[in-house]
Amino acid sequence: MFQNIINGISVLAIPLILLFIPIYGYFKKVKVYEVFTEGAKEGFEVAIKIIPFLVAIFLAISVFRSSGAMDFLAWILAPITNFIGMPGELLPLAFMRPLSGSGALGIVSNLVTTYGPDSMIGRMASVMMGSTETTFYILAVYFGSISVRKTRHALPAALTADLAGIISSVIICHIIFD
Amino acid sequence: MINIVWLILLSVGIIVAGFSCLGIENTSAGWIMEPTWAPLMDITNSVFGEAKHAVTLAFGLIGIMALWLGIMKIAEKSGLIQVIAKGLKPIMVWLFPEVPPDHPAMGSIIMAIAASMLGLGNAATPLGLKAIGELQKLNKIKDTATNAMCTYMAMSTSSVTIIPATIVGIRSAANSTNPTEVIGPVIVATGISTTVAIIMSKLLQKLPRYQLPEVDGTVDTIEEN
Numbered sequence: 001m002f003q004n005i006i007n008g009i010s011v012l013a014i015p016l017i018l019l020f021i022p023i024y025g026y027f028k029k030v031k032v033y034e035v036f037t038e039g040a041k042e043g044f045e046v047a048i049k050i051i052p053f054l055v056a057i058f059l060a061i062s063v064f065r066s067s068g069a070m071d072f073l074a075w076i077l078a079p080i081t082n083f084i085g086m087p088g089e090l091l092p093l094a095f096m097r098p099l100s101g102s103g104a105l106g107i108v109s110n111l112v113t114t115y116g117p118d119s120m121i122g123r124m125a126s127v128m129m130g131s132t133e134t135t136f137y138i139l140a141v142y143f144g145s146i147s148v149r150k151t152r153h154a155l156p157a158a159l160t161a162d163l164a165g166i167i168s169s170v171i172i173c174h175i176i177f178d
Numbered sequence: 179m180i181n182i183v184w185l186i187l188l189s190v191g192i193i194v195a196g197f198s199c200l201g202i203e204n205t206s207a208g209w210i211m212e213p214t215w216a217p218l219m220d221i222t223n224s225v226f227g228e229a230k231h232a233v234t235l236a237f238g239l240i241g242i243m244a245l246w247l248g249i250m251k252i253a254e255k256s257g258l259i260q261v262i263a264k265g266l267k268p269i270m271v272w273l274f275p276e277v278p279p280d281h282p283a284m285g286s287i288i289m290a291i292a293a294s295m296l297g298l299g300n301a302a303t304p305l306g307l308k309a310i311g312e313l314q315k316l317n318k319i320k321d322t323a324t325n326a327m328c329t330y331m332a333m334s335t336s337s338v339t340i341i342p343a344t345i346v347g348i349r350s351a352a353n354s355t356n357p358t359e360v361i362g363p364v365i366v367a368t369g370i371s372t373t374v375a376i377i378m379s380k381l382l383q384k385l386p387r388y389q390l391p392e393v394d395g396t397v398d399t400i401e402e403n
Contacts (some may be wrong), residue, residue, distance in 0.1 A: 006362030013341060013361045021249050023257035030251055043244030047236050054232035063191035066220050068198060092187070099183060102324025109348050110228070122381050126349055126360040130342030131367035136334040138306075141331040142331060143323065145307050146314040146328050150322040150388075153382035154331045160378045161336035166370030172361030172363045 006176055050102060057106025060094065065114075086170045087121050093128060094166050098135040098159065105129065123177055127169040132162050195221050238351025248341040250296060259296070263288035273376065274326045276316070283312035287330055295340045306334055310358045312329075320389060332375035336397075339368045 032094050064070050071100045074081070074088025089111065099102040111125040118171045143151055201212035253259060266288050271279050274287070286309035294302040313327050314320070323331075342364045350357035382388050 006366060007359070008362070009365060010356075010359050011361040014346075014358055017341065019202040020250065021253045021256070021258065024258055025252040028250055033202075034323075035255050036248035038248075039254075040248035042251075043242075044240055044246040046247070047240040047243045049231055050239075051236045053266055054236055056184065056231050058228040058232040060187035060191075062224045063221055065191075066196035066224040067191040067217065069191045069194040071285045072194070084373055096183060102263035103183070104282060105344065105348075108345070109232070109352075112348055112354075113231060113235060113354045117349040117352040117357065121357040122349070122352075122354075123360060123363075125318075126307045126342075126345045127367055130339055130345045131337060131371060133335045133337035137333050138350050139331060141226050141303075142306060142310045143327075143363040146310055147316070148317075148321055148323050148327070151331075152323045152328055153379060153385070153388040154323055154328040157328060157332035157382055158335040161332055161371045161375035164374035165336060165367055168367045168370040169363070174321035176363055177359075 001130070003176055006172075049107065053102035054106050054109060057103050058110055061107055061110050064092070084167055084170055085174055086166075089115070090120050090124055090128065090170075097128065097132050097166075098162055099137070101134040101137065104134070108165055120173065120177060124170055124173045127173055128166055131169055132165040135159060135162055190220065192218075208223070229280055235348070235351055239347045241349055242347035243343070245345070246341075253296060259289060259292045262292040262295070266292070273329060276324065276326050277313070281312070281316065283309060283316060283326075286312045291333065291338055294334065295338050322390065325379075328383060329376065329379040332379040333372055336371040336375040338372050339364055 022032045022036075025035070033053045070089070070092070074091060077091060078088060081091065086094075093104060093111065096107055108125045108129040113121045115121040115125075117126070135155075139151065139154060139158065143149075143154070195217040198217035199214060201214050203210055203212070252289060263285065267279075267284070270284050270288055276285065277283050290302055290305035290309045293305050309330065310327060313324060313330065316326070317324050340360065345360060345364070346357045350358070
């Protein structure tokens with residue numbers, strides 16, 4: 001039941017949005033075709049802009065993995081990751097995610113291409129990436145912009161939420177894809 | 179921070195590979211040593227391979243990103259985001275009791291959250307900065323975060339997402355048979371993390387160590403003076 005609903009949302013989301021948004025835009029007198037291409041241009045820029053970050057992270061991750069250092073780290077932390085059913089390969093992602101968006105994106109891309117997007121690791125990495133944020137960066141930028149120095153409980157609350165996001169990604173993937 | 183993480187991944191990896199070159203192994207015949215260049219050669223090969231891989235992946239991403247940002251531009255221009263914002267208003271009043279319902283801060287927060295829900299990363303950041311700026315206007319102690327700020331920050335860092343566009347793009351660029359199958363799980367996971375963010379910020383603000391110092395007067399009187 002739960003699985004069917006989740007799968008239904010996954011299947012329907014994109015077609016419904018592709019149907020609804022242009023029709024809505026048309027009735028609101030938006031020049032849908034022209035505005036679409038205008039936005040699409042930005043997509044090109046985004047994809048090109050992330051290349052340096054992807055190369056930097058792919059480099060570091062491939063060295064860390066092909067040297068065997070990753071296996072060693074996974075082995076040390078195995079008791080914790082096994083407990084929540086998380087493959088050790090996802091550890092670097094869990095550490096990188098709150099620190100750097102482009103860094104985490106690089107790790108996800110790497111995991112997805114190395115283990116395959118439809119493997120359990122690929123799926124978990126995708127869900128983790130989609131459901132958490134670059135906490136330290138956002139807090140620094142936002143609070144920095146208004147010169148607030150005493151951030152009180154913002155960081156502990158945000159990090160607890162990240163942890164909840166990571167653990168629930170693992171559990172949900174087991175429920176849906178196992 | 180990211181500088182340190184990057185450096186550690188790179189240097190620890192190379193040092194570990196260097197040690198593996200010594201070929202020290204614990205076999206049945208006791209400790210033996212068989213020096214070999216293989217681990218360092220593996221690193222050289224995989225580094226060049228992955229650098230090339232990064233670029234082919236980014237090229238695969240161009241089409242999907244263009245498609246998504248095109249659709250989102252229509253949503254933006256048609257005022258759909260404002261419609262979503264209106265629908266979310268009752269929840270906002272409950273989330274931010276310190277903020278007057280008609281204060282501009284409310285509108286900005288809703289717009290920022292609506293934009294990030296739709297995966298409009300670039301539009302979400304300026305809207306978010308506007309929102310936190312509006313909250314600062316209600317702040318009595320300017321260098322200290324208010325409860326509303328902490329709740330808002332916890333929510334934005336837990337990333338309320340409906341469409342994880344970049345992830346779908348990456349999966350599709352990596353030839354997934356079903357790139358969008360993660361959308362449902364992402365919505366559930368992000369829902370849980372956002373709920374935890376709200377609960378934690380509401381609970382933590384009651385702890386003595388996170389109490390706001392007492393201040394006389396209200397913001398309005400300070401501004402009038």
